[in-house]
Amino acid sequence: MSDFLEVLSTYDIAGAFWVNIRLAFFAGIFGLALGTVLALMRVSPVPSMRAIGSGYVTLFRNTPLTIIMVFCISVLWSVLGLRLSSDFTANFFWLAVLALTVYHAAFFCEAIRSGVNTVPVGQAEAARAIGLPFLAAARLVIFPQAFRGAIAPLGNTLIALIKNTTVAAAVSVPEVSILMKEMIENNGNYVVPIFMAIAVGFVVIVIPVGLVTTFLSQRLAVSR
Amino acid sequence: MSVEDVTPVADQATGDADERFPAPSREPLIVLQDVQKHFGELHVLRDIDLTVHKGEVVVVLGPSGSGKSTLCRAINRLEPIDSGTILLDGEPLPLEGKPLARLRADVGMVFQSFNLFAHKTILENVTLGPIKVKRMKPAEAKELAMQLLERVGVANQAHKLPAQLSGGQQQRVAIARALAMQPKAILFDEPTSALDPEMVNEVLDVMVSLAREGMTMIVVTHEMGFARKAADRVIFMADGQIVEQAEPDAFFTNPRSDRAKDFLGKILTH
Ligand SMILES: Nc1ncnc2c1ncn2[C@@H]1O[C@H](COP(=O)(O)OP(=O)(O)OP(=O)(O)O)[C@@H](O)[C@H]1O
Ligand SMILES: [Mg+2]
Numbered sequence: 001m002s003d004f005l006e007v008l009s010t011y012d013i014a015g016a017f018w019v020n021i022r023l024a025f026f027a028g029i030f031g032l033a034l035g036t037v038l039a040l041m042r043v044s045p046v047p048s049m050r051a052i053g054s055g056y057v058t059l060f061r062n063t064p065l066t067i068i069m070v071f072c073i074s075v076l077w078s079v080l081g082l083r084l085s086s087d088f089t090a091n092f093f094w095l096a097v098l099a100l101t102v103y104h105a106a107f108f109c110e111a112i113r114s115g116v117n118t119v120p121v122g123q124a125e126a127a128r129a130i131g132l133p134f135l136a137a138a139r140l141v142i143f144p145q146a147f148r149g150a151i152a153p154l155g156n157t158l159i160a161l162i163k164n165t166t167v168a169a170a171v172s173v174p175e176v177s178i179l180m181k182e183m184i185e186n187n188g189n190y191v192v193p194i195f196m197a198i199a200v201g202f203v204v205i206v207i208p209v210g211l212v213t214t215f216l217s218q219r220l221a222v223s224r
Numbered sequence: 225m226s227v228e229d230v231t232p233v234a235d236q237a238t239g240d241a242d243e244r245f246p247a248p249s250r251e252p253l254i255v256l257q258d259v260q261k262h263f264g265e266l267h268v269l270r271d272i273d274l275t276v277h278k279g280e281v282v283v284v285l286g287p288s289g290s291g292k293s294t295l296c297r298a299i300n301r302l303e304p305i306d307s308g309t310i311l312l313d314g315e316p317l318p319l320e321g322k323p324l325a326r327l328r329a330d331v332g333m334v335f336q337s338f339n340l341f342a343h344k345t346i347l348e349n350v351t352l353g354p355i356k357v358k359r360m361k362p363a364e365a366k367e368l369a370m371q372l373l374e375r376v377g378v379a380n381q382a383h384k385l386p387a388q389l390s391g392g393q394q395q396r397v398a399i400a401r402a403l404a405m406q407p408k409a410i411l412f413d414e415p416t417s418a419l420d421p422e423m424v425n426e427v428l429d430v431m432v433s434l435a436r437e438g439m440t441m442i443v444v445t446h447e448m449g450f451a452r453k454a455a456d457r458v459i460f461m462a463d464g465q466i467v468e469q470a471e472p473d474a475f476f477t478n479p480r481s482d483r484a485k486d487f488l489g490k491i492l493t494h
Contacts, residue, residue: 126341130329130352131329131353132356
């Protein structure tokens with residue numbers, strides 16, 4: 001046991017998890033922002049906006065994340081020369097954030113849209129009836145209620161995002177699953193304990209997210 | 225109407241039918257010409273010609289599905305029409321965008337299910353339009369809102385959420401919210417039919433007081449007491465058409481069409 005702990009302590013596990021947390025943090029913020037814009041498009045009165053919104057969601061929700069991740073590196077970076085940072089490692093980190101963002105935005109969009117569905121149509125009609133144009137009605141009346149009705153599905157999307165940050169391994173971002181692979185290769189006798197340690201690490205990160213979103217979704221529910 | 229010359233509702237609730245209502249002017253405010261509307265195959269508004277004058281109170285009656293709600297919703301373009309024209313104060317309804325939003329601010333709407341903004345306080349429900357649409361200063365909007373809430377008798381609930389109020393109170397707030405935009409006319413779509421019976425009168429009293437002050441109103445309702453007391457004209461609709469129009473007393477005592485006779489027979493026996 002103490003041997004195992006010694007093995008663990010020779011690796012910067014916390015540092016690797018910190019990469020995953022940062023990936024999730026940035027992709028979460030950007031993905032939520034993009035998802036909100038997409039949700040707005042999907043409920044907009046303009047047919048072409050709705051078409052773009054639903055086209056985006058269909059495309060990215062049905063494409064495997066690994067493929068988007070590899071696309072970002074091999075097409076955006078290798079072929080088109082897209083650089084999100086002048087630092088080589090940071091560039092890969094931000095390309096991974098980009099992939100996680102565009103992929104999860106589709107899911108954030110759908111989570112928000114399920115929240116929009118909890119808002120009775122009468123709310124939108126009343127907003128239009130006092131003369132609010134679409135965007136103002138969305139910003140002041142519909143979306144504030146929609147977010148409050150979407151906290152649980154948004155939380156689920158965030159949890160999926162946190163776990164999906166490990167896909168950044170596909171483009172060599174030094175996050176925790178790469179470290180795990182390295183640890184297992186060097187310490188073949190501890191495969192199961194190493195695996196367990198990393199899994200527990202994710203559980204420790206993800207459980208509070210679930211608890212907080214459950215709490216908030218009850219706390220902030222709009223009473224009707 | 226202006227906000228300064230409001231009379232408290234309590235005084236009017238006791239007012240009797242003899243009290244004088246202002247006679248409507250002959251100046252047209254809402255004009256519908258040859259309006260047609262379909263929902264798929266269903267012809268919900270047929271050949272609608274209707275002129276509502278400034279200060280006039282029109283009650284719309286008719287069986288379920290006859291197109292009463294669609295008529296109201298067409299007038300502030302919550303529902304687009306297929307053909308025909310709708311004029312408000314001489315101007316055709318704008319098709320979309322900012323001009324349409326401005327028009328909607330000029331025509332208030334009160335819904336059967338109140339539709340107060342559930343996440344905002346009563347006060348915020350009333351100030352939202354003035355602040356965001358009319359660009360009124362928040363302090364000014366708040367003062368206006370408090371006057372209106374006072375007048376409909378719910379000022380003491382100003383900081384509660386809609387769900388904490390009774391249906392009758394919510395509907396009175398919805399009327400205050402419409403009034404806060406200082407509209408040229410208000411459309412009411414069955415404003416009392418979602419209410420418990422004991423709350424119907426508190427809402428009707430507010431509406432009667434508005435009528436008395438000369439507000440132009442189109443009211444879909446089966447409350448005959450209100451129609452007799454406040455309406456200048458009753459319109460009877462069936463199958464998307466205006467079948468009959470008359471003064472309330474004439475209509476209720478002596479309907480001309482068979483459809484209207486049949487309809488009145490049904491609602492009177494209940
Ligand atoms: N959005 C819609 N899509 C399709 N059909 C509709 C829609 N709204 C209303 N209708 C139909 O149009 C007809 C007229 O509806 P409308 O709501 O105007 O009737 P109404 O006179 O207000 O009836 P009620 O007394 O039941 O409120 C009905 O047959 C209704 O089913
Ligand atoms: Mg109706």
